[in-house]
Amino acid sequence: VPNANIKRQVTQLRSSYDFIIAGGGTSGLTVADRLTEAFPDKTVLVVEYGEIEYAPGVFDPPSTVWGGVGGFASFFTLPTLPNPEVNNRTGLVLAGQIVGGSSAVNGQFFDRGSRFDHDAWHELATAGDPSEEKWDWNGIFPYFKKSVTFTPPPASAVQEHGYTWDISAYGGTTPIYSSFPPFQWGDHQLLRDAWKELGVNDPVECNGGDKDGLCWIPVSSHPVTFRRSHSGLGHYAAVNTTRSNYDLVVKHQVVRVIYPNNNPKNGPPLVEVKSLIDGQLSNITSTGEVILSAGALHTPTILQRSGIGPDNFLNSADIPIIKSLPGVGSNFQDHSGPEVAWNYTTPLNVYPLPSEMSNPSFVTSATSSFNSIPATGPYTLSMSNSAIFLSLPSTTPNYHLIANKILSQLFSPETFLPSSLHSFPAIIQGYKHQLSVLASLYSNPHLPTLEVPFATGTSARAINLHPLSRGTVRLNLTNHLSLPVLDYRVGSNPVDFDVYIAHLEYVRKLINTTTLQALGAVEIAPGVERTDLKEAVKDSLIFSFMHPCCTAAMMPERFGGVVGTDLKVHGVEGVRVVDISVLPILPSSHTSATAYAIGEKAADIIIKEWRGGKGRGKGKGKGKGKSRRM
Ligand SMILES: Cc1cc2nc3c(=O)[nH]c(=O)nc-3n(C[C@H](O)[C@H](O)[C@H](O)COP(=O)(O)OP(=O)(O)OC[C@H]3O[C@@H](n4cnc5c(N)ncnc54)[C@H](O)[C@@H]3O)c2cc1C
Numbered sequence: 001v002p003n004a005n006i007k008r009q010v011t012q013l014r015s016s017y018d019f020i021i022a023g024g025g026t027s028g029l030t031v032a033d034r035l036t037e038a039f040p041d042k043t044v045l046v047v048e049y050g051e052i053e054y055a056p057g058v059f060d061p062p063s064t065v066w067g068g069v070g071g072f073a074s075f076f077t078l079p080t081l082p083n084p085e086v087n088n089r090t091g092l093v094l095a096g097q098i099v100g101g102s103s104a105v106n107g108q109f110f111d112r113g114s115r116f117d118h119d120a121w122h123e124l125a126t127a128g129d130p131s132e133e134k135w136d137w138n139g140i141f142p143y144f145k146k147s148v149t150f151t152p153p154p155a156s157a158v159q160e161h162g163y164t165w166d167i168s169a170y171g172g173t174t175p176i177y178s179s180f181p182p183f184q185w186g187d188h189q190l191l192r193d194a195w196k197e198l199g200v201n202d203p204v205e206c207n208g209g210d211k212d213g214l215c216w217i218p219v220s221s222h223p224v225t226f227r228r229s230h231s232g233l234g235h236y237a238a239v240n241t242t243r244s245n246y247d248l249v250v251k252h253q254v255v256r257v258i259y260p261n262n263n264p265k266n267g268p269p270l271v272e273v274k275s276l277i278d279g280q281l282s283n284i285t286s287t288g289e290v291i292l293s294a295g296a297l298h299t300p301t302i303l304q305r306s307g308i309g310p311d312n313f314l315n316s317a318d319i320p321i322i323k324s325l326p327g328v329g330s331n332f333q334d335h336s337g338p339e340v341a342w343n344y345t346t347p348l349n350v351y352p353l354p355s356e357m358s359n360p361s362f363v364t365s366a367t368s369s370f371n372s373i374p375a376t377g378p379y380t381l382s383m384s385n386s387a388i389f390l391s392l393p394s395t396t397p398n399y400h401l402i403a404n405k406i407l408s409q410l411f412s413p414e415t416f417l418p419s420s421l422h423s424f425p426a427i428i429q430g431y432k433h434q435l436s437v438l439a440s441l442y443s444n445p446h447l448p449t450l451e452v453p454f455a456t457g458t459s460a461r462a463i464n465l466h467p468l469s470r471g472t473v474r475l476n477l478t479n480h481l482s483l484p485v486l487d488y489r490v491g492s493n494p495v496d497f498d499v500y501i502a503h504l505e506y507v508r509k510l511i512n513t514t515t516l517q518a519l520g521a522v523e524i525a526p527g528v529e530r531t532d533l534k535e536a537v538k539d540s541l542i543f544s545f546m547h548p549c550c551t552a553a554m555m556p557e558r559f560g561g562v563v564g565t566d567l568k569v570h571g572v573e574g575v576r577v578v579d580i581s582v583l584p585i586l587p588s589s590h591t592s593a594t595a596y597a598i599g600e601k602a603a604d605i606i607i608k609e610w611r612g613g614k615g616r617g618k619g620k621g622k623g624k625g626k627s628r629r630m
Pocket residue numbers: 022023024025026027028047048049050058094095096097098099100101102103105106107108109110111252253254255293294295296298299302383545546547548578579580581590591592593595
């Protein structure tokens with residue numbers, strides 16, 4: 001990443017910017033790229049907490065195939081509060097802290113949700129108002145396409161692995177790349193065969209809106225070098241040198257936005273930033289808009305520090321209330337799920353397996369293959385590029401009982417929300433709306449609720465794609481600038497346990513397939529002798545598959561939402577949220593492709609608004625200056 005133009009001090013910045021973007025991550029840099037391209041005469045500043053240098057992610061080659069990277073310098077590493085519903089266990093969630101954000105450190109699994117996810121998102125976002133911006137599948141699919149250049153794999157890889165795709169799901173030319181890796185582990189086909197034996201169909205393409213079955217997923221890598229493709233490269237390094245209107249300052253934390261006279265109509269607000277180098281606080285002036293793109297764990301903290309959030313929480317944090325908006329940080333969701341594991345009693349006679357990564361000569365050869373042009377070998381695989389995605393009706397005949405249980409919760413939805421939110425009727429209404437939408441999604445035979453990603457091995461994670469439980473992200477009361485407090489509240493809606501158990505019972509059927517039984521597969525987790533599956537779920541549940549979301553949800557204010565379909569924060573001037581926080585509910589996918597699509601669509605909305613003269617007028621001449629230390 002060329003860093004000649006990188007700013008490291010506020011004194012290097014201009015006196016004001018048209019647009020200030022908080023967070024140089026997946027969505028934030030997408031917007032920055034599009035705005036600087038569309039408006040050569042308008043200036044854009046991105047303020048990023050992390051550094052620009054390359055730092056390895058958890059799944060990054062060539063340090064390791066999976067895990068074991070030394071040091072998490074490029075991550076925020078956040079523990080969760082103990083979770084009473086799962087025996088007070090705690091979880092851990094990571095988020096990118098680097099130019100490129102989580103796209104620079106993630107597992108590179110590059111899938112999109114189902115059309116039904118996006119239609120549900122639209123329904124929740126608009127509550128039936130036809131005049132609102134369209135976020136349904138037809139409204140977002142063009143942006144999924146635009147956001148990536150997909151390159152089909154070479155014929156040799158297609159022949160070896162059986163890759164399929166439908167080119168009509170792609171078509172973009174932006175320098176964010178995806179393709180299929182030329183490598184799979186020796187037991188990969190075995191696992192595919194076992195899933196097929198269970199009756200899972202294998203569609204040609206899963207990124208075109210219809211996501212149901214055994215999917216081949218592209219990885220977000222360059223198609224020749226198989227180096228990671230991320231927003232820091234595609235939306236900053238690839239374009240910045242030719243754009244004099246595009247500034248990026250690193251190692252600065254956006255503290256809050258400040259409205260003159262504490263009046264939220266007095267926007268766009270100033271942006272208060274803190275240097276992580278010398279601790280200095282400064283205010284930066286935006287004459288157009290402030291765009292919050294700090295991700296689902298940090299965007300709500302910027303809003304809360306700004307006095308925009310649940311009023312009872314802001315009072316307890318001693319923060320003056322600018323706008324009471326109880327949804328800020330309150331609709332917290334993540335993908336979670338228990339594990340099924342087995343052993344083979346017959347030796348697995350396939351090559352290679354990941355155990356080879358402890359063999360120095362295999363690693364030397366793998367590294368050299370990865371450094372060849374074109375790259376080959378295990379490091380091109382990244383995390384994995386296969387998964388099954390199945391609906392609840394495909395996994396259990398009792399799906400309607402689960403859907404009915406959800407519907408019965410509509411009489412008292414607040415029972416399942418944190419008590420601190422019971423005094424907000426809008427939040428309760430919004431959750432009720434979500435439950436009714438989710439009950440119908442759970443009955444849909446083509447909307448996946450279960451994902452099991454795989455590449456190799458003897459364990460399978462049964463990921464619940466549409467949890468009903470809702471957690472919170474709140475400022476740390478002892479230090480508002482430190483990492484936020486995450487209360488996952490996994491399983492606080494008890495129907496989630498019914499879903500985990502249904503999924504788990506389905507996934508353990510894999511072990512009894514003729515394919516795996518031919519190898520003498522024996523279940524070791526949860527274990528055939530285990531009868532209390534709820535306890536088994538509690539024991540092995542992973543709280544986070546690194547897809548935190550939904551903490552500044554796109555829903556009407558009367559339903560506890562934080563932003564409208566134009567991404568503007570309700571009730572305040574000159575601030576939008578553009579990142580994965582704006583989802584009302586999780587999609588049936590990992591979240592980076594969606595974060596790019598949100599960035600692309602948001603940019604279009606903003607560009608149209610400013611071109612049409614609907615954007616805010618010129619600023620009020622507020623200068624850049626020092627402010628208090630925190
Ligand atoms: C370890 C890991 C593995 C994952 N695996 C996958 C995967 O395989 N496939 C997939 O699709 N998704 C995956 N994800 C999730 C996906 O990458 C994210 O959901 C998505 O990239 C989020 O995009 P975003 O724009 O919302 O936030 P981010 O891309 O996280 O960007 C937020 C940016 O804001 C910065 N920031 C935060 N606070 C401040 C502040 N106060 N001031 C200034 N800057 C700030 C951060 O440093 C960061 O650069 C994974 C995530 C992680 C962490």
